[in-house]
Amino acid sequence: MEYDFHDVEAKWQQYWRNHQTYKTTGDNNRPKYYVLDMFPYPSGAGLHVGHPLGYIASDIYSRYKRLKGFNVLHPMGYDAFGLPAEQYAIQTGQHPAITTEQNINRYREQLDKIGLSFDWSREVRTSDPSYYKWTQWIFMQLFNSWYNNGTKKAENIQALITLFQRNGNSGIDAVNNQEKEFDAVAWNNFNEREQQTILLNYRLAYLADTMVNWCPGLGTVLANEEVKDGVSERGGFPVERKLMKQWCLRITAYAERLLNDLDGIDWTESIKDAQRNWIGRSEGAMLEFSPDSYRGQKEDWRIEVFTTRPDTIFGVTFLTLAPEHELVDKITTNDQRKAIDEYVNYAKNRSERERMSEVKKISGAFTGAYAINPFNNEKIPVWIGDYVLSGYGTGAVMAVPAGDQRDWDFAKYFKLPIPAIVKDADISEGADATKDGIMINSGFLNGLTGHQAIKAAIKEIEKLGIGKGKINYRLRDAIFSRQRYWGEPFPVYYKEGLPYLVEESELPVLLPDVDKYLPTEDGEPPLARAKDWRYSPKSLNPGPSPSEKGVHPSEKGGVPVEKEEKKASWQTANVKNWEITKANSRELRKIATEAEDLLWQELRNQKLEIKFRRQHVIDEFIVDFVCLEKMLVIEVDGEIHNEQKEYDEQRTLILNENGFNVIRFTNKEVKENIQQVLHTIKVELQTRQSLTKEPSDLSEEIPPLRRRGVGGEAESYPYEHSTMPGWAGSSWYFLRYMDANNDQAFASKEAVDYWQDIDLYLGGAEHATGHLLYVRFWTKFLFDLGLIPKNEPAKKLINQGMIQGVSSFIFRVNGTNKYVSANLKSNYECTPLHVDVSMVKNNELNIAAIRKWRPEYADAEFILEDGKYICGSEVEKMSKSKWNVVSPDDIINAYGADCLRMYEMFLGPLEQSKPWNTNGISGVANFIRKLWRLYHTKEHQFFVSDEAPTPAELKVLHKTIKKVEEDVERFSFNTSVSTFMICINELTDVKCNKRAILEPLAIILSAYAPHVCEELWSLLGHKESISKAVFPKWNEAYLTEDSFEYPISINGKVRFKLQLSLNLTKEEVEQTVRKAEEMHKYLNGDQPKKVIVVPGRIVNIVV
């Protein structure tokens, strides 16, 4: 029997599964190595041969590293939230979870067949509640953090609140969008609403009115990178700009670090450059223009601009504001009002797409207002124009027509002056943006070069107090909400319009069921359809029923899990709430009623030996007075408390159950009969036993109250109805794999400390400014919180190239049912039509097959050339609609997984894009057959000899080990496949069947062709998987040569060769070559002018 890959591959895949061969454990003395593939979105189309390219490469590398003694983490999972499953749900009503599950199963089946060594026990799915619980948790940390520019890291929002309480917000160097300043007194006087609103301007996750890419076709907003040429990347629907309240993540806080840290990671220059470009750092100055002279006057308005060319200020002849600029309305004069309104309206109604396609179209309007150029005190007009973007810088520019092409175009169009500011610069046909010229007409800057003038100008700007040097970034904060169903719900609810986090113990906030996956009639996201989907804060919720206790929401109906940590997380949540509640209690103290004040005075005057506290926080409640030692609560109620009655009763009940006694008095009782009230209190104090110790101060010491409650509509709050974008889950999944089944944390500290970061990350370059930027952002954030040890996710990144498809076309003669062969098509007017590539071989169409393929071809006429129908062909993206998809399943069925693996590697360099061509695969198939034969007799019996190998055989083996090792280390997988082929050819030539050669050979090849090597390994008598073997070391001794056939070149052209000993010195080689017979022919009796000897390489003779 020849090698039967069907049985062998199935057998070993089963073995690996049964023995959990590739399961990774963390506690290991071996050095760690983390190899990660970008996880796929499980689409309905399944895998085509392009998808596994990266997986195969990373698998080879993982297997190689294991053989080299590393503890390798090589996991896989699914980026399972996403639009296609949801679009399918909209069309069919099928829950996206079902679609997703089916697709995942199909993916898994296909992946398994390739023989990839993933540790599936660590699989993650971003759509799984046990996973997105932690995505929500990280969001909560973002919400609870601000960015301190002083320490250059994210810090807890509590620290900021403390600063506000002490000093207000001036002097705090935070990344924020808070405009107004306030002092400590003002802060402490703000009500909660005001405080929370301000805090939102500092939080790293915040809610803001944002200009977004609204896609009506998809009913959602899209990120910039999800929009291509004015239409949505998915689905190709038009996209428009719209102002909407959205969750945003303050990624701009990290702009500088995201930029600088690129230098320390081994990623391709193109990705790093794409990120640098996206972050878009530019150095310049921020300065103000106002209608009056600056020296000491108070202006009515100021226009702030950002410029990278402060040196050109003397050339400023007008200002341009974006049409959306907030000052437009204010500064517009009555004469110009109409023109401005019309223009603003015009600009608003132009879609993104129009703006893109009309890049060079110049438009704008004059506001009627003038500002003063602070450097030369000239009066300059203020215009608006949509070439100025509202989102960048300040949304206003100082226009220097001589130095900036856009300003030049605008000036030319509206006939504004274009004064020269650089000596000898020709600005008649366009601006001169270089900085090398000498400044003229520029006051104190005259005579300087642009470079020098920039520094001088900034100095002057700062001296005048009208601005300062500034670094600006193009990067914008990331919009983090999507009006979609199939994504992570936010752990957020709204109370009086303000967002609050749910308690940590209530995570995950599960995705509710909805009747339809469409927006509601009034344009609310699909989650608004969910019935009774509201948040009831813990204090009003019944405690967990015993049956539910300890059952993870994702495991309902499954096996209950013991959770001791429950209490700990409760306390964390309470501490956070306590801060807020405490703030409230302070407020309440200030607005105390007369009766409360009276009672407070009396309680103090009574000199009771027991301490009372006023407006004190107990868990989430604020009680009027409390004696903690006796656990006695005193409430003073107003006359009208009907609305509050139920709540108060409920509260009393909970407090009672937790050991507090609650006594109530009305305001009237206190005011009219204070003695009676005090008496009642004293009696109560005497009858109650003291606690053994008084809680020293804070209510954290009070254990969380046990709850019961009534629930009810009045005390529940609406959840956030948006969901998170697709990149939320993928921004931290690499961490989850480190400890994928942990339900107490996103990953344990031990796990993150052991695995640290990704050593090798493989994936497509299309994620350059999306996923790869966000994952760096979240990594840095979690690092700031001290939760992980590294501030970059991946040390090394490789982008595998795309495998394109080769589409085949037939040519229909227009208006007929005739199809003409490719080389005859110029004789006809015809239309190319895609045909399924499986019906085409070497461009020849299988006519019988196409007649069966579709009815319209059944009795079509095919116009042949030389008896054949030749198809046209073109390289295109592999896609179902182009009928050019090649499935790995088909290849594996025909040639086996090992063959597919090696062939995909053999196609060319990993990073290069290339078209798939099944034709070449027979070379690799032959290779595997030849390999098998080395270990077998002609009669197909397994046989290896225990004889000692010859030096020639050892040389073949060791040069192969050396070359393969070098190749794998530099990710040159295509060349190592060639090396294996050479090795097998050479061993076949010498009919080598020595165990001493074939055994190590199986090991090094096993990374590439694991199935056949496992089989050979077991035939060689080994009981354990070959993946547990040790990569052989190559030995220089077997490789050294004692002589070398020198190529002898004359004037750089090789003319003949000489076999010479490698022990000869340079001089000896030169002498031998000079004397060589062949030399006469080239010398014509002369002596060579020069002889260059490169030992072991070449000899060059100059004549």
Next chain:
RNA sequence: GCGGGCGUGGCGUAAUUGGUAGCCGCACCAGACUUAGGAUCUGGCGCUGAGAGGCAUGGGGGUUCGAGUCCCUUCGCCCGCACCA
């Protein structure tokens, strides 16, 4: 416009520090074996030329004893960003 990458036989590619251009494979050609096969084995295969030789790494120029590799210039293709002040 800016940034990144690429250009080598009929095709996919190789040449790791400047040192024999075309390894390995596909396709093709010739042959062997043979109950003819999409099997296996042997040989050939950059272009040109009968041959010696000449010409060849998109084009042109340069550095060097020697350039696919380094420098300048130019053309073509692919990818990313793009009115970013």
